[in-house]
Amino acid sequence: MPISFLRRPEAIVVVVLAIAMIGIGVVNPAFWSLDNQFGLLRSNVVIGIMALGVLLVMISGGIDVSFPAFAVAAMYLTVKGMIQFDYTGVALPFFAATVIGLLLGGFNAFCIRAFRMIPLIVTLGTASVVRGLLLGLVGTSTINVDKMPPQLIDFGKTDLVNLTLADGSRYGLTAMILIYAALALAIHLALRYTLIGRSLYAFGGAPEAAARVGFDTRKTLFFAYCTAGALAGFAGLLHASMIWLANPRDFVGFELDVIAAVVLGGASIFGGKGSVPGTLLGVFLLVMIKNSLIIMHIDTTWQQVVVGLVIIGATTLTAWRDRKRVA
Amino acid sequence: MNTSLIELRGVGKRFSGIRALDDVSLAVRRGEIHCLAGENGSGKSTIIKIMSGVYQPDEGEILIDGTAVKHLTPVESVRHGIQVIYQDFSLFGNLTVAENLALNSFLRERRRLVSWRAVRALGRRALDRLGVDIDLDAEVGALPTSAKQLVAIARALMSDARLIIMDEPTTALTRNEVERLMTITHAIQRDGIAVLFVSHKMREMLEISETLTVMRNGRVVVEGPIVDFDEASITRHMTGHDVSTAIYSRTHDAGLAPRLEAKGMTVPGAVEGVDLSLRPGDIVGLSGLIGSGRTELALALFGMRPDHGGEIRIDGKPVSLRSVADAIRHRIAYVPEDRLTEGLFLTQSVQRNILASSLDRITRGLVVDRSRAEASTSEMIEAMQIAAPSGTTLVGNLSGGNQQRVVLARWLLTEARILILNGPTVGVDVGSKAEIHRIIRDLAVKRGLAVLMISDDVPELLGNCNEVILMHRGRFVERYAAGAATEDVLTDRLRTLS
Numbered sequence: 001m002p003i004s005f006l007r008r009p010e011a012i013v014v015v016v017l018a019i020a021m022i023g024i025g026v027v028n029p030a031f032w033s034l035d036n037q038f039g040l041l042r043s044n045v046v047i048g049i050m051a052l053g054v055l056l057v058m059i060s061g062g063i064d065v066s067f068p069a070f071a072v073a074a075m076y077l078t079v080k081g082m083i084q085f086d087y088t089g090v091a092l093p094f095f096a097a098t099v100i101g102l103l104l105g106g107f108n109a110f111c112i113r114a115f116r117m118i119p120l121i122v123t124l125g126t127a128s129v130v131r132g133l134l135l136g137l138v139g140t141s142t143i144n145v146d147k148m149p150p151q152l153i154d155f156g157k158t159d160l161v162n163l164t165l166a167d168g169s170r171y172g173l174t175a176m177i178l179i180y181a182a183l184a185l186a187i188h189l190a191l192r193y194t195l196i197g198r199s200l201y202a203f204g205g206a207p208e209a210a211a212r213v214g215f216d217t218r219k220t221l222f223f224a225y226c227t228a229g230a231l232a233g234f235a236g237l238l239h240a241s242m243i244w245l246a247n248p249r250d251f252v253g254f255e256l257d258v259i260a261a262v263v264l265g266g267a268s269i270f271g272g273k274g275s276v277p278g279t280l281l282g283v284f285l286l287v288m289i290k291n292s293l294i295i296m297h298i299d300t301t302w303q304q305v306v307v308g309l310v311i312i313g314a315t316t317l318t319a320w321r322d323r324k325r326v327a
Numbered sequence: 328m329n330t331s332l333i334e335l336r337g338v339g340k341r342f343s344g345i346r347a348l349d350d351v352s353l354a355v356r357r358g359e360i361h362c363l364a365g366e367n368g369s370g371k372s373t374i375i376k377i378m379s380g381v382y383q384p385d386e387g388e389i390l391i392d393g394t395a396v397k398h399l400t401p402v403e404s405v406r407h408g409i410q411v412i413y414q415d416f417s418l419f420g421n422l423t424v425a426e427n428l429a430l431n432s433f434l435r436e437r438r439r440l441v442s443w444r445a446v447r448a449l450g451r452r453a454l455d456r457l458g459v460d461i462d463l464d465a466e467v468g469a470l471p472t473s474a475k476q477l478v479a480i481a482r483a484l485m486s487d488a489r490l491i492i493m494d495e496p497t498t499a500l501t502r503n504e505v506e507r508l509m510t511i512t513h514a515i516q517r518d519g520i521a522v523l524f525v526s527h528k529m530r531e532m533l534e535i536s537e538t539l540t541v542m543r544n545g546r547v548v549v550e551g552p553i554v555d556f557d558e559a560s561i562t563r564h565m566t567g568h569d570v571s572t573a574i575y576s577r578t579h580d581a582g583l584a585p586r587l588e589a590k591g592m593t594v595p596g597a598v599e600g601v602d603l604s605l606r607p608g609d610i611v612g613l614s615g616l617i618g619s620g621r622t623e624l625a626l627a628l629f630g631m632r633p634d635h636g637g638e639i640r641i642d643g644k645p646v647s648l649r650s651v652a653d654a655i656r657h658r659i660a661y662v663p664e665d666r667l668t669e670g671l672f673l674t675q676s677v678q679r680n681i682l683a684s685s686l687d688r689i690t691r692g693l694v695v696d697r698s699r700a701e702a703s704t705s706e707m708i709e710a711m712q713i714a715a716p717s718g719t720t721l722v723g724n725l726s727g728g729n730q731q732r733v734v735l736a737r738w739l740l741t742e743a744r745i746l747i748l749n750g751p752t753v754g755v756d757v758g759s760k761a762e763i764h765r766i767i768r769d770l771a772v773k774r775g776l777a778v779l780m781i782s783d784d785v786p787e788l789l790g791n792c793n794e795v796i797l798m799h800r801g802r803f804v805e806r807y808a809a810g811a812a813t814e815d816v817l818t819d820r821l822r823t824l825s
Contacts, residue, residue: 272421
């Protein structure tokens with residue numbers, strides 16, 4: 001491997017991922033089966049799309065813990081609306097869910113900007129308000145598969161390839177992975193090749209200097225939080241269509257998984273650093289670890305321990321890397 | 328004479344009733360190197376902010392190229408070619424050199440997309456124009472301060488600058504780096520660009536500027552070609568009174584027994600066996616480049632390097648200095664280089680800071696004797712002439728000079744007999760500096776303290792020490808008695824070491 005590759009922050013994730021995959025493969029040879037790999041990729045989609053949004057926020061030097069609440073609100077409202085109006089399309093609902101998330105994200109940005117508030121506090125607050133309002137005003141009951149709009153379920157069922165196992169059961173690779181890939185590419189290009197994308201890095205690295213140089217930092221902030229909200233809203237509805245139900249209490253504790261994945265992918269909690277390729281790898285690594293714990297029949301409570309340790313480990317590693325660079 | 332690039336006429340500015348600027352007139356001509364001098368709080372920063380459009384003057388007018396500008400905004404100021412290089416450089420440490428250099432142009436052209444080929448080309452052009460070689464792909468955060476400054480200057484030039492204002496540009500630079508900055512400044516000037524240095528370092532002003540403006544208390548006190556000034560006159564204008572520059576010489580008996588005697592001092596990796604002797608009333612200067620071992624020697628004497636070797640005697644008795652507690656017990660005091668991070672509690676009161684190292688002495692049983700605490704601190708505040716409204720003022724709200732006095736006061740309260748000072752006047756303005764020097768001399772003469780003064784400031788060493796030692800690679804390479812060396816000799820010798 002060339003040295004320049006090893007210097008890239010993503011290199012650590014690649015190495016860790018490779019070691020983890022080999023290790024898990026040794027313990028459980030079924031890990032390498034196409035069936036399992038397809039399943040893994042499928043589990044990447046929703047958490048990955050949310051992670052792309054959180055990546056933007058973290059590069060800007062902020063943090064977002066409200067996106068699971070926004071996702072659930074966008075998902076539940078849209079599904080309720082579809083049932084209410086007997087709507088049969090798919091595109092409009094996804095558009096609606098995205099817009100709901102975008103507006104809520106805009107509210108985050110507004111509070112942070114207008115009241116000069118710490119992003120963690122603002123997003124903790126909006127998350128609580130949105131979840132509360134959803135359950136209090138819209139409903140508390142899960143919409144099950146029998147009530148779910150069928151076209152949503154069909155959309156979620158779309159496969160890229162379809163194969164049959166020896167025992168006759170069928171499995172496939174979900175087409176949703178294409179949506180994930182397209183969004184990842186779009187965010188990657190935006191971060192790398194647009195001035196608004198670069199303004200996120202500048203703002204996250206030195207907010208004061210960004211304003212002095214002439215960036216419209218208000219636009220930067222709204223871009224980060226609105227995109228995070230929009231991606232969360234979209235991912236929320238996608239999640240419902242893939243699991244065939246809409247639960248207004250869904251996504252609890254999701255923020256930790258997503259933040260862990262983004263940090264694992266090399267983003268700095270202090271802002272100014274992070275990339276889409278790194279995030280994709282971080283998401284894959286986290287999903288794979290959790291998935292393997294399930295296969296090994298390890299209790300969910302212990303999975304939380306693992307996610308917590310991953311966050312601490314990964315942030316320590318990135319912080320150590322950043323400090324070393326300064327020294 | 329051609330018209331000025333920027334001119335302030337009778338400018339005044341108030342902040343919540345307090346006059347920051349009073350009837351200030353100042354003109355910077357095209358292509359000249361102008362120096363704006365003044366102590367902290369004299370109004371220099373306010374002038375920078377008015378020229379860059381951050382503040383609007385309450386009275387007076389701003390003329391650019393001879394035309395009055397009604398309401399100068401930051402954007403307009405930049406469009407008129409005025410660029411400010413702040414002390415923190417306003418660079419992005421997480422981005423590469425190339426991107427830092429290119430972003431301004433992209434923003435000015437209101438681009439939406441970023442071409443990385445254009446980024447590199449712009450970066451290359453900016454560095455070439457300055458004639459410096461810095462890796463375009465390096466992250467700015469990983470560069471040394473001097474390189475960051477060059478990037479900031481290169482970036483300013485990219486914005487079609489006609490006037491570059493540099494705020495205290497030499498504060499964090501070594502001697503060699505300052506000289507390089509001077510060379511580059513001359514190169515910039517050859518391109519017809521004016522430079523306004525805002526500084527309180529006199530030597531550099533005299534070396535580089537053509538015109539000097541001195542401010543005091545929000546007013547311009549004097550202005551003219553630099554040849555009309557010398558260090559003493561600049562200081563007089565800045566402080567409003569003469570600052571004594573008499574050389575410190577010992578009047579004591581030369582046969583006095585040493586207070587501190589160190590033989591064969593070693594610190595692994597830093598000090599290679601040196602002999603040092605301090606008599607009561609001595610002020611011994613110690614200089615050398617960063618990494619010469621001077622700080623390690625000081626730390627060893629203060630018990631912070633328990634791995635040191637050699638024999639240390641205080642008043643003739645061998646002592647072991649393996650911890651700070653040991654050192655304090657033997658009445659050794661150390662004022663660190665960076666008083667802000669190592670020596671002071673900024674969010675605590677003056678009183679608490681002064682008492683911090685003497686608490687056990689004024690404690691009865693388990694409680695602090697409040698009246699004794701009051702009495703001894705107010706005595707100190709007066710003796711050290713600390714300009715604080717009261718003992719309860721937070722140290723963070725004091726000026727650099729007064730903060731330094733608080734640190735000194737704390738150690739004097741411990742009844743120290745050996746005082747080690749590391750860079751006692753770094754970042755302190757001229758007036759306070761002279762005052763601190765006077766206090767140190769007084770301590771040596773009247774209280775018989777033995778002082779070891781580590782400093783980079785050659786005039787400070789020559790003016791205040793009865794002996795100056797140069798250290799290099801862990802050894803003492805040169806010793807000068809008071810009056811035996813001139814500034815040039817010492818500066819040249821230091822240069823040959825680098």
